[in-house]
Amino acid sequence: xxxxxxxxxxxxxxxxxxxxxxxxxxGVAGSLSLAVAWSTLPWFxxxxxxxxxxxxLVLIKDRRRIVASGEQRPRRNIRDxxxxxxxxxxxxxxxxxxxxxxxxxxxxxxxxAIWLLRSSWFAGGHNFLLASFRSPGSIIAHSSYPxxxxxxxxxxxxxxxxxxxxxxxxxxxxxxxxxxxxTAWVIVEASRNLVGGQRRGKDRPLALIVGVVGxxxxxxxTFKVFGPFSTNGYADPLWSVAAVGAIGYGLVLPTTxxxxxxAAILLAVSGLTKTEGTATAVxxxxxxxxxxxxxxxxxxxxxxxxxxxxxRAVAAGATGLVxxxxxxxxxxxxxxxxxxxxxxxxxxxxxxRTHVTVSAMAPYLHVLLVAAPLALVAGVVLRRHRExxxxxxxxxxxxxxxxxxxxxxxxxxxxxGNTAFWLYTSVHRTTMFAAIAAWLIVxxxxxxAIVPSEENAVARAPSRDTQLAGSRSL
Amino acid sequence: MVSSPDPPSGSNGRxxxxxxxxxxxxxxxxxxxxxxxxxxASLQGIRTTTHGQSADQTRQWERDAAYWNCLTIQAHSLVxxxxxxxxxxxxxxxxxxxxxxxxxxxxxxxxxxNASAILSLEGRHKQGSCRGTVVVEYAPGSSLHGPPERxxxxxxxxxxxxxxxxxx
Numbered sequence: 001x002x003x004x005x006x007x008x009x010x011x012x013x014x015x016x017x018x019x020x021x022x023x024x025x026x027g028v029a030g031s032l033s034l035a036v037a038w039s040t041l042p043w044f045x046x047x048x049x050x051x052x053x054x055x056x057l058v059l060i061k062d063r064r065r066i067v068a069s070g071e072q073r074p075r076r077n078i079r080d081x082x083x084x085x086x087x088x089x090x091x092x093x094x095x096x097x098x099x100x101x102x103x104x105x106x107x108x109x110x111x112x113a114i115w116l117l118r119s120s121w122f123a124g125g126h127n128f129l130l131a132s133f134r135s136p137g138s139i140i141a142h143s144s145y146p147x148x149x150x151x152x153x154x155x156x157x158x159x160x161x162x163x164x165x166x167x168x169x170x171x172x173x174x175x176x177x178x179x180x181x182x183t184a185w186v187i188v189e190a191s192r193n194l195v196g197g198q199r200r201g202k203d204r205p206l207a208l209i210v211g212v213v214g215x216x217x218x219x220x221x222t223f224k225v226f227g228p229f230s231t232n233g234y235a236d237p238l239w240s241v242a243a244v245g246a247i248g249y250g251l252v253l254p255t256t257x258x259x260x261x262x263a264a265i266l267l268a269v270s271g272l273t274k275t276e277g278t279a280t281a282v283x284x285x286x287x288x289x290x291x292x293x294x295x296x297x298x299x300x301x302x303x304x305x306x307x308x309x310x311x312r313a314v315a316a317g318a319t320g321l322v323x324x325x326x327x328x329x330x331x332x333x334x335x336x337x338x339x340x341x342x343x344x345x346x347x348x349x350x351x352x353r354t355h356v357t358v359s360a361m362a363p364y365l366h367v368l369l370v371a372a373p374l375a376l377v378a379g380v381v382l383r384r385h386r387e388x389x390x391x392x393x394x395x396x397x398x399x400x401x402x403x404x405x406x407x408x409x410x411x412x413x414x415x416x417g418n419t420a421f422w423l424y425t426s427v428h429r430t431t432m433f434a435a436i437a438a439w440l441i442v443x444x445x446x447x448x449a450i451v452p453s454e455e456n457a458v459a460r461a462p463s464r465d466t467q468l469a470g471s472r473s474l
Numbered sequence: 475m476v477s478s479p480d481p482p483s484g485s486n487g488r489x490x491x492x493x494x495x496x497x498x499x500x501x502x503x504x505x506x507x508x509x510x511x512x513x514x515a516s517l518q519g520i521r522t523t524t525h526g527q528s529a530d531q532t533r534q535w536e537r538d539a540a541y542w543n544c545l546t547i548q549a550h551s552l553v554x555x556x557x558x559x560x561x562x563x564x565x566x567x568x569x570x571x572x573x574x575x576x577x578x579x580x581x582x583x584x585x586x587x588n589a590s591a592i593l594s595l596e597g598r599h600k601q602g603s604c605r606g607t608v609v610v611e612y613a614p615g616s617s618l619h620g621p622p623e624r625x626x627x628x629x630x631x632x633x634x635x636x637x638x639x640x641x642x
Binding site: 097098100101103104105106107108109110112113116117118119120121124128131132135136137138139140141165166214216217218220221222223224227228229231367370374377378381382424425426428439442443445446449450 | 497500501502503504505507508509511512513515516518519520522523526527531532534535536538539542556559560561569570573574577578579581582583584587638640641642
């Protein structure tokens with residue numbers, strides 16, 4: 001919880017972010033177990049304690065800075081808190097309902113063949129893990145896939161002592177729900193920004209209701225995209241919705257330290273969950289870096305401060321790219337067995353593979369037929385409303401969507417093997433990211449169109465969370 | 475996330491700029507299109523979720539869980555955790571099934587790596603099978619043509635009814 005408080009602060013989504021940080025810590029622990037020694041659990045406990053300690057230092061330093069600056073912390077009474085609490089409750093109830101298919105003990109094909117099988121490796125200690133990773137006798141386990149889903153299950157098994165596939169599937173479904181909550185919360189935050197973050201005022205209740213309704217509809221639409229994979233142990237829903245959440249916090253919501261922190265957490269989840277998530281996260285890191293480095297205009301922060309901030313943003317982006325590349329490099333160094341999908345003789349020509357790929361993806365992206373014209377018209381008519389709230393230009397979100405989709409499409413086109421078979425077995429899952437991103441774009445425009453925005457909304461919302469962009473929307 | 479502390483009380487004295495009426499019309503249309511699309515997708519999501527929790531689905535997945543549990547118990551009766559096991563690559567389906575059953579707790583090795591046991595699946599429509607399949611063990615280096623050295627035991631699943639289709 002402490003790392004979540006230090007990075008994203010107190011909000012309705014703090015708890016989901018705490019869970020996601022825990023999942024990231026299991027992924028790091030699993031990587032250390034593979035690279036160094038021990039099982040995943042001791043590493044996880046060590047990392048959790050160390051990160052909590054470091055976070056408490058950050059929180060104390062932050063508190064001292066506030067006291068020293070004489071900044072008044074706004075007092076919040078129950079009347080101020082209950083709307084936010086009600087929003088959280090409604091969203092939690094929606095997600096509980098979405099998880100009801102867990103009543104059926106379904107374990108998906110990939111869940112049994114890859115994710116839960118590898119969980120047993122991570123729970124089995126360094127030697128067994130290393131031997132299994134290198135085993136040429138294993139043909140379906142996809143050793144080189146990132147570890148987060150498997151390590152989350154492994155740590156849960158080790159903590160509870162209940163080493164069953166049922167527990168594994170429940171853990172993965174829970175992570176899907178938590179990441180969906182964090183992403184849906186972007187819509188609530190966007191609606192709050194439209195009314196200038198005001199805690200009281202005539203538009204505040206409307207903004208909150210619209211935000212919550214938008215978040216609930218987005219959640220249900222997201223679970224429609226997930227289909228049966230939301231509760232059968234697959235990793236695709238998690239990386240997809242986490243990457244979309246990174247678009248929301250990093251490219252849609254105002255440029256603040258907390259928002260970029262939230263985006264970083266979601267990028268780490270996406271990057272540590274599946275190879276497609278890693279590739280998409282790389283694209284999003286570049287875009288978020290571009291947005292943040294361009295928002296710190298010298299005229300706003302002063303020449304040297306603006307320049308300094310730009311370099312800090314670029315350095316943070318470069319660090320993110322290096323961290324995302326750690327697992328692929330580690331898997332190669334440890335001689336993980338190669339994936340059957342990404343090895344073998346290449347079949348077909350560029351043209352034929354492109355045609356097959358586009359044809360296979362199209363049926364899963366019908367939402368773009370609504371999202372694109374809507375974004376075009378709303379982008380012209382509602383641009384100023386969006387700018388006043390400090391929300392990012394919609395083009396950033398589209399660049400994120402198209403960038404992620406292009407990376408996945410390019411993998412099918414340029415990759416090895418038989419594209420048609422590869423697409424047949426995966427395209428309905430690899431397009432989840434683009435579909436959910438389009439639903440986020442639609443939801444944000446719905447909120448922007450309904451909630452009456454205040455003039456200079458950002459300027460009216462003084463915040464301890466450093467506003468980087470000034471009044472300029474990027 | 476942007477925290478939202480108390481704003482200065484009252485408005486800034488100016489009414490919010492609402493723009494010309496055509497803007498309001500377009501804005502309303504945008505809101506309506508977005509909401510209709512979201513509601514339509516949400517209803518489909520509700521249908522998917524309702525289907526996923528039906529009694530029929532639950533029964534099918536319970537049968538699926540019982541089948542895999544049966545195979546796992548039979549495999550455990552033949553090899554110990556951590557043992558070096560070779561899977562008979564006679565058929566892709568059987569190989570994949572066996573890897574799912576034992577891949578998490580044995581060391582899977584190839585023919586050249588001196589396995590301590592070779593596991594295979596055989597059809598056997600008798601009592602003691604898992605829906606007509608049993609896990610069997612052959613001695614390392616054997617030809618796999620004769621009878622197996624041992625047959626898995628400890629569990630059987632003779633229940634009827636179809637298993638669920640597992641989307642890839």
